[in-house]
Amino acid sequence: xxxxxxxxxxxxxxxxxxxxxxxxxxxxxxxxxxxxxxxxxxxxxxxxxxxxxxxxxxxxxxxxxxxxxxxxxxxxxxxxxxxxxxxxxxxxxxxxxxxxxxxxxxxxxxxxxxxxxxxxxxxxxxxxxxxxxxxxxxxxxxxxxxxxxxxxxxxxxxxxxxxxxxxxxxxxxxxxxxxxxxxxxxxxxxxxxxxxxxxxxxxxxxxxxxxxxxxxxxxxxxxxxxxxxxxxxxxxxxxxxxxxxxxxxxxxxxxxxxxxxxxxxxxxxxxxxxxxxxxxxxxxxxxxxxxxxxxxxxxxxxxxxxxxxxxxxxxxxxxxxxxxxxxxxxxxxxxxxxxxxxxxxxxxxxxxxxxxxxxxxxxxxxxxxxxxxxxxxxxxxxxxxxxxxxxxxxxxxxxxxxxxxxxxxxxxxxxxxxxxxxxxxxxxxxxxxxxxxxxxxxxxxxxxxxxxxxxxxxxxxxxxxxxxxxxxxxxxxxxxxxxxxxxxxxxxxxxxxxxxxxxxxxxxxxxxxxxxxxxxxxxxxxx
Numbered sequence: 001x002x003x004x005x006x007x008x009x010x011x012x013x014x015x016x017x018x019x020x021x022x023x024x025x026x027x028x029x030x031x032x033x034x035x036x037x038x039x040x041x042x043x044x045x046x047x048x049x050x051x052x053x054x055x056x057x058x059x060x061x062x063x064x065x066x067x068x069x070x071x072x073x074x075x076x077x078x079x080x081x082x083x084x085x086x087x088x089x090x091x092x093x094x095x096x097x098x099x100x101x102x103x104x105x106x107x108x109x110x111x112x113x114x115x116x117x118x119x120x121x122x123x124x125x126x127x128x129x130x131x132x133x134x135x136x137x138x139x140x141x142x143x144x145x146x147x148x149x150x151x152x153x154x155x156x157x158x159x160x161x162x163x164x165x166x167x168x169x170x171x172x173x174x175x176x177x178x179x180x181x182x183x184x185x186x187x188x189x190x191x192x193x194x195x196x197x198x199x200x201x202x203x204x205x206x207x208x209x210x211x212x213x214x215x216x217x218x219x220x221x222x223x224x225x226x227x228x229x230x231x232x233x234x235x236x237x238x239x240x241x242x243x244x245x246x247x248x249x250x251x252x253x254x255x256x257x258x259x260x261x262x263x264x265x266x267x268x269x270x271x272x273x274x275x276x277x278x279x280x281x282x283x284x285x286x287x288x289x290x291x292x293x294x295x296x297x298x299x300x301x302x303x304x305x306x307x308x309x310x311x312x313x314x315x316x317x318x319x320x321x322x323x324x325x326x327x328x329x330x331x332x333x334x335x336x337x338x339x340x341x342x343x344x345x346x347x348x349x350x351x352x353x354x355x356x357x358x359x360x361x362x363x364x365x366x367x368x369x370x371x372x373x374x375x376x377x378x379x380x381x382x383x384x385x386x387x388x389x390x391x392x393x394x395x396x397x398x399x400x401x402x403x404x405x406x407x408x409x410x411x412x413x414x415x416x417x418x419x420x421x422x423x424x425x426x427x428x429x430x431x432x433x434x435x436x437x438x439x440x441x442x443x444x445x446x447x448x449x450x451x452x453x454x455x456x457x458x459x460x461x462x463x464x465x466x467x468x469x470x471x472x473x474x475x476x477x478x479x480x481x482x483x484x485x486x487x488x489x490x491x492x493x494x495x496x497x498x499x500x501x502x503x504x505x506x507x508x509x510x511x512x513x514x515x516x517x518x519x520x521x522x523x524x525x526x527x
Contacts, residue, residue, distance in 0.1 A: 248463030255456030301338025395419030
């Protein structure tokens with residue numbers, strides 16, 4: 001069991017994020033990292049299979065077993081698609097480079113003239129001097145015929161004309177092979193090139209979708225593994241465990257997203273505390289993506305609109321308690337606050353609110369362009385307080401939320417206080433950006449956002465750990481609330497450091513790919 005935990009931790013926490021970052025960067029090393037991950041994951045599965053065959057099933061019908069196997073098959077499919085793209089792109093690139101180099105052989109004019117004087121009858125008619133305009137050639141001849149003639153007469157050329165072969169060109173890579181030339185390698189190349197283009201496009205879409213979702217799915221696998229190992233969330237306690245795991249997990253990933261925004265992720269859509277690039281610099285799809293504050297408000301609204309009907313699920317059929325009504329009130333607050341946040345982010349709504357003081361149409365256009373009518377600089381940047389306000393109120397409520405024991409009350413107060421810290425740090429960010437709005441497309445990286453991400457990540461972890469079964473286990477082993485708090489603080493700092501390293505690796509891979517020659521970069525694993 002210990003070997004399984006170590007292997008899976010290394011595979012899912014350390015190797016897989018690196019593989020995903022390399023894959024997103026379209027690096028040639030992505031497939032290697034994926035194979036390393038798959039090897040560790042496979043060895044971990046082998047270990048746990050041997051362990052399960054020698055021990056009784058202490059948690060029957062657990063989700064971790066089936067979910068883990070499903071993720072393994074998903075990753076195997078992604079690796080196979082990656083191999084197909086690897087060989088397919090390499091084959092297509094080779095065909096283009098062969099054709100190009102066959103038409104333009106780097107032989108000097110002097111050498112060609114000297115050879116023609118020595119062998120006037122052996123000079124192929126299709127070659128000409130570089131200063132020759134080429135006029136007077138036969139109109140009916142085609143480029144493919146010239147290429148065919150080159151290939152047919154290639155063996156008849158003297159050694160002098162074969163000095164500059166394609167293998168001697170240092171700027172051209174060797175034919176793409178993942179394995180040494182053998183039957184398996186040839187079979188992979190044949191299969192990859194035989195896949196129809198439309199089918200390959202669908203497979204590429206699935207490959208990219210796995211890149212976007214696999215880390216979140218891996219997080220679910222880790223949580224279900226901890227649940228299975230601890231033997232918690234049995235019977236009706238599964239509803240309490242699910243509520244804390246899902247909600248805490250949302251805040252955990254919200255914190256990672258906030259950290260990514262600080263580091264510069266999503267700068268192309270204006271999410272990195274930068275000025276949003278116009279349509280000319282980004283694609284129409286990216287230009288249509290709403291602001292980060294709109295997305296935050298929408299998630300809050302979605303949570304409130306759906307969770308209203310789930311708060312009484314654990315006590316279905318029983319009388320409503322005061323605690324149930326408290327939870328429903330929180331959901332209504334999320335519903336209304338998220339709706340207000342989306343309305344504030346709507347440009348149409350803001351334009352309608354400005355109709356009372358907008359420039360009259362009767363005035364000249366030049367008069368409307370004077371300074372009093374120019375929109376303020378703050379209009380170019382979103383400063384929506386509603387997401388922070390809603391989480392601030394949630395933190396205050398949970399800090400004073402009555403629980404069945406003192407340990408549970410203190411644990412809830414811990415993550416509630418951390419959410420209050422997030423809201424205060426976000427308020428500092430808005431104050432800084434209001435005083436000095438970002439005027440660059442580059443990330444501004446306000447330092448207060450590091451605090452917001454730390455509070456969200458740590459608060460989400462403690463939120464997950466505040467479920468009834470975990471608190472009962474802490475009390476059984478005489479652990480106080482400070483234990484979970486200190487462990488979470490150390491874990492959060494490590495997670496943030498590792499996240500920065502992973503995104504730095506992605507940046508390195510992207511930079512290296514941009515420095516590659518054009519037809520060498522086209523041979524990447526991902527197209």
